[in-house]
Amino acid sequence: NAGVTQTPKFQVLKTGQSMTLQCAQDMNHNSMYWYRQDPGMGLRLIYYSASEGTTDKGEVPNGYNVSRLNKREFSLRLESAAPSQTSVYFCASSERQGSSYNEQFFGPGTRLTVL
Amino acid sequence: GENVEQHPSTLSVQEGDSAVIKCTYSDSASNYFPWYKQELGKRPQLIIDIRSNVGEKKDQRIAVTLNKTAKHFSLHITETQPEDSAVYFCAASMGVGKSTFGDGTTLTVKP
Numbered sequence: 524n525a526g527v528t529q530t531p532k533f534q535v536l537k538t539g540q541s542m543t544l545q546c547a548q549d550m551n552h553n554s555m556y557w558y559r560q561d562p563g564m565g566l567r568l569i570y571y572s573a574s575e576g577t578t579d580k581g582e583v584p585n586g587y588n589v590s591r592l593n594k595r596e597f598s599l600r601l602e603s604a605a606p607s608q609t610s611v612y613f614c615a616s617s618e619r620q621g622s623s624y625n626e627q628f629f630g631p632g633t634r635l636t637v638l
Numbered sequence: 639g640e641n642v643e644q645h646p647s648t649l650s651v652q653e654g655d656s657a658v659i660k661c662t663y664s665d666s667a668s669n670y671f672p673w674y675k676q677e678l679g680k681r682p683q684l685i686i687d688i689r690s691n692v693g694e695k696k697d698q699r700i701a702v703t704l705n706k707t708a709k710h711f712s713l714h715i716t717e718t719q720p721e722d723s724a725v726y727f728c729a730a731s732m733g734v735g736k737s738t739f740g741d742g743t744t745l746t747v748k749p
Contacts, residue, residue, distance in 0.1 A: 554734045565644075565727055565739035566682070573734045581735060582639075613681065617734070624670045624731055629681040 524549050527630035529614050535636045536604045544599040544633050546614030554617045555597035556581075556627065557589060559610040566613065572597055604637045611635070640665040642730050644740025651718050652748050659743045661728035662710040668730040671704060671711045676725045676742075685726075686713070718747045 527548045536542055548555065553574045558566040558581075568581030570589040578589050586608060588600045597616075601608060611634050615627040641664040651657050661671075669690040674682035688695045688702045688711065695702050699718075704711040715722055725744050731737040 556735070563647075563741065565642075565729075565741045567739075568735065568737070571735040579735055619734060624733055626672055626684040626687060627737070629683070631681050 526550065527614055527616055527628050529612075529630035529633050531633060532631065533634050535638065536601075537638050538605060540604050541600070541602050542604065543601075544612055544614075544635075545596070546598065546630055547596045548614075548616040548628070549595065550616060550618070550628065551594070552616035552618045552628070553594070554619065555591065556615040556617075557587070557597070557599045558613045558615065559583065559608075560613060560632075561610050569599065569612075604635075606637045609635060609637045640668060640730055640732070640736070640738040642728065642738045642740045644728050644743055646743060647741065648744045648746070650746045650748065653718060653720060655718055657713075657715045657718055657722070657745055657747075659713045659726055659728070659745070660710060661712070661730070661740050662708075663730040663738070664709065665730070665732065666706070666709065667732045670731040671702070672729050672731070673702060673713050674727045674729070676727065678724075682727060715745075718745075720747050720749050723747045 530545045556571040557569040572578045572591040575594045614630040617627045644661045672687035675685045676682040701714040725742045728740040
């Protein structure tokens with residue numbers, strides 16, 4: 524199993540450019556997430572998808588959009604990149620068993636720089 | 639919303655010593671408390687977790703304790719080794735999309 528995969532690994536954008544970060548998981552998990560990680564800070568949730576066909580805003584959704592393409596894939600789009608979006612982006616997935624919430628499995632991350 | 643505070647932000651210990659990292663949370667509805675380890679340039683990975691119906695959990699050199707009344711939980715690492723050097727994150731969760739992470743603790747284990 525590859526687990527959670529992300530592309531690209533690195534990206535440099537100019538202010539105003541757009542791009543889509545791709546994420547896929549092969550663990551048959553229902554829930555998927557996008558986080559950003561800034562230096563000295565924890566992981567902040569951008570958007571999540573509790574199950575296929577649903578998406579919801581997290582703590583810091585402004586400037587981003589998401590698409591849950593199918594159960595495996597969850598993409599994050601920056602429509603007009605800004606320097607404040609320079610960060611490391613992590614995708615994650617998890618499975619819920621009944622009412623219990625379980626660990627999240629993270630992808631390798633995408634390091635994005637916006638000039 | 640939930641607020642998670644993590645202390646200390648940096649911790650340096652000698653190899654073989656113990657390390658303790660503490661987190662407090664604000665929302666009593668949180669019921670799942672994972673700890674993640676992130677090595678430099680790598681992804682966060684779960685090392686241990688605890689649910690609200692358990693007070694303590696141990697896995698070899700790692701243990702986590704939870705005090706629901708005081709709303710705090712702690713990570714204990716005994717007999718530290720250089721490979722334990724990493725950033726450790728705590729989190730408090732009350733469901734899907736409802737996890738709040740601490741700001742992390744950078745642990746350095748000196749040989």
